[in-house]
Amino acid sequence: MAEYARPLPRPSVATKPFWDGCREGVLRLPWCPACGRPHFFPRSLCPFCLGTGLEWRAASGRGRVWSHSTVRLSFWGKAFDDSLPYVVAMVELEEGVRMLSNVVGCAPEEVRIGMPVAVTFDPVTPEVTLPRFRPV
């Protein structure tokens, strides 16, 4: 099998629970016990109140497309050539946070803003599973 040539996340102490969750098939979000809000991307403190002691909770995994772009050129050498065109999307989760990902499982021209989607896990290497989204 060819080596995976695309960029991979390098989890830090603050983000490891997120990536571990993806590998286990659970989309987890960090919640702030002080102000009661979730945030994304994961970091070591709450960006709304600088609260610490964040708690990881499973998210519903459902959301809606906030914006999208069908990409027709590989921006990482030729690493994305065999997936062109692919859909980059920002997804607003039911919990209110937005994350950047891909919409898969439908033709790119079918993707619409506001379209309901659900997470699907794509194990791209033995260590890394990427959360992508499919129409529901």
Add this chain to the structure above:
Amino acid sequence: MRPVCIVGMGETAMGRLEGSTSLGLQAEASRLALVDAGIKPGDVEAVYNLDPYTQAMSMFAQSLLEYLGLKPNVAATIDAGGTVTPMTMILNAIAAIGQGYAEVALCTFGENALTGRPKGVHGLPQGPSLGQEEFEEPFGCIGMVIPYALVAQRHMHRYGTTKEQLGAVAISARQHAAFNPRAQMQKPMTMVDYMSARPIADPFGLLDCSVMSDGAGAVVLTTVERARDLRTTPVRVLGFGGKATHKNVNQMPDLGDLGLKPAGDVALARAGLGIADADFCCIHDAFTISTILGAEALGLCGPGEGGPYAAAGKLDLGGPCPVNPHGGLLSHAHIGGMNHLCEAVRQLRHEAEPPRQVPEAKVGVVSGNGGVFSLCGVMVLGRGL
């Protein structure tokens, strides 16, 4: 604070400058700006620049002052992003001169982004990082085109902006560039050219994207007192406003909550002016959607009306408030927005080539952002003391 003004401006050739270096380009723009101002190099006491995006560099202001043989009191490399970088250099120059830490300040940016990049790399090289590594790049969201495409798609969805309206922005910039002998893109562009351009990331094709350029620009500032004895028409900073909201597109607020509008409101209020007082605007146009959002935020038109505004020809020379009379990042050159400031100075000095000189220009508004509308800034400039 002693009052301060811009007294010198220099721009190198733009485009494909084989064999050029970022350092050499910044040095040449600096030399031109000092010659323009009639100020001796030894009088420069503050140097602000930005290191090239296409090569990892550190302490680049020191590299530049060494290259130029300058021995300033203050030197710093400033990376605010986009057109906000030269604005921030100018703010620092005003502070240093105003408080008496320097008499003359030099602000410059330039690089060999076109010929100095590794082969096969689109946008930025795979070295200097934009902070997208963990939560954007693994999903194939790499560089700046895709983030701005997401913004454009959202604008089209929310306001009904059309591809042809984005095209009107690109065509307007190209028309202006045709009057600018320094512009990189001189070939006329039709709507057919625009619509049939190579698709990159929907809704963007190649002609929605700014050019990659070699080149540099520079401005020189000093006290109003000293400016009276210099030969150039001085340009004053009448007001500045800035607002940062995020860094990468995944953290971007919705279109109505971007920092462009508060930045513009503050800048104009500080100047004691309204947008109707602007004779022209230079709007950071990394992509066609940028001009549309910039025009809306400055109040040239209402929220969501930027597309029809562009399509009606209102950005054009001869329109109510010409936007980017030099051709902008889309068709003049992309030197990080440094040339938006240089063009504003040139227009206010009434030294632009006749077809693109805005008649009797007295007030120019420069609006820009770094990142993906991440750090926004607006600077109002005025002719004379």
